[in-house]
């Protein structure tokens with residue numbers, strides 16, 4: 001049953017980590033290490049069943065292989081989940097025990113923060129293993145990745161504008177930004193600096209207020225964001241917001257934002273294409289965060305990080321070219337770029 005699952009997704013190794021004394025139940029999934037060690041965050045979540053946890057870690061780790069490959073990193077894909085409630089189940093011992101498991105893999109898996117985990121938890125993991133990124137800046141960590149993700153999203157946007165309109169003048173166009181959290185508000189700031197007209201929405205009223213007062217954005221209702229007359233729809237909150245209900249309402253000609261898993265399913269991705277809307281694939285656009293932490297492996301450098309973010313422009317351009325050449329939707333072209341890179345670079349590896 002489990003091996004059937006692994007066949008479907010193509011995983012190399014899945015490790016079940018158990019320490020009864022500290023209440024640790026975790027799964028580390030290494031999907032693919034052809035390009036390099038598997039990098040991906042650890043998520044802590046009160047999964048309803050162990051099967052749910054396994055499904056999640058298999059899906060997420062596979063996603064990291066594609067994201068890291070398209071980002072041009074010499075890094076493979078992996079992910080870990082800790083089964084537990086972040087609000088009540090965290091302890092030093094739990095994270096240190098988890099760190100020991102990460103260490104035992106000898107660098108095949110490198111961890112980072114994800115949902116439910118913060119930099120303080122990573123400090124404990126760091127006491128047991130060197131194979132961790134996203135630690136505090138005093139330990140050479142890279143800090144909050146969100147401004148980099150926002151800057152990377154801007155690079156993706158420039159490539160999309162060029163493709164769709166033949167120019168990259170951000171200020172010529174209007175934007176509907178959904179979600180004003182760590183990434184969304186930074187993205188709004190970048191758009192404003194370039195003179196754009198911006199519509200915003202968020203469930204958090206203070207964040208909306210800030211976008212209005214500091215960046216001159218126009219606030220719209222949570223549901224209204226799908227109806228505004230904007231050239232670009234930029235999902236920066238949740239996944240699945242491009243779906244059967246919302247797509248017919250969108251007037252945008254481009255979808256480009258930082259949120260993960262924007263398309264509710266592949267059929268919607270095909271429909272986006274049919275409607276002539278240019279979709280900038282989410283995991284190529286929002287790779288800034290992983291690019292930033294990946295630099296911690298060789299010693300973090302901010303200058304290099306900013307240079308790396310700009311490669312997102314070229315990655316998107318290549319995806320658009322593959323889509324046109326092969327007559328496939330852009331979300332499929334992104335996967336193809338990842339698969340081609342893994343195959344070609346994998347063959348370059350010198351035999352030991």
Ligand code: NAD
Pocket residue numbers: 145146147149178179180181182183184201202203204207222236237238239258259260286287289290
């Ligand atoms: P965040 O939690 O800081 O912000 C999310 C914002 O969305 C919050 O302000 C929240 O109130 C708002 N929101 C939630 N539901 C909403 C709704 N229905 N309508 C409107 N607003 C809603 O998260 P973040 O770090 O800014 O990340 C945003 C998205 O980008 C997520 O999907 C995340 O997975 C993805 N992402 C983030 C990074 C990063 O570097 N932070 C990197 C890659 C991908």
